[in-house]
Amino acid sequence: MKRPEQVEAGNPPEFLTVDEAAALLRVNRKTLYEAIRLGQVPGVVRIGKALRIRHAVWVDSTAGKDRDSALESRR
Numbered sequence: 001m002k003r004p005e006q007v008e009a010g011n012p013p014e015f016l017t018v019d020e021a022a023a024l025l026r027v028n029r030k031t032l033y034e035a036i037r038l039g040q041v042p043g044v045v046r047i048g049k050a051l052r053i054r055h056a057v058w059v060d061s062t063a064g065k066d067r068d069s070a071l072e073s074r075r
Contacts, residue, residue, distance in 0.1 A: 015045065015052040 013020075018036070022029040035041050036051065043057030 014055055016055050018051055018053070021053045 016024070018032055019029055022032045025032065032041070036044050041053065043054035045052045045054065
């Protein structure tokens, strides 16, 4: 599996880890976990104890939004 700093914007995997998504958004991973807990992040899939975020859903929902509005879009 690729480390967060190795995720390429042009060829991302179908599912991102929280660390990978946080790296792409340039937010702290704790900030992203809190947004997930509040239901502000679309495309979150729980596999056992692990969380994964669908890349396609994430890109579609954040297209054209700045970072702050993307995390607060479901408030």
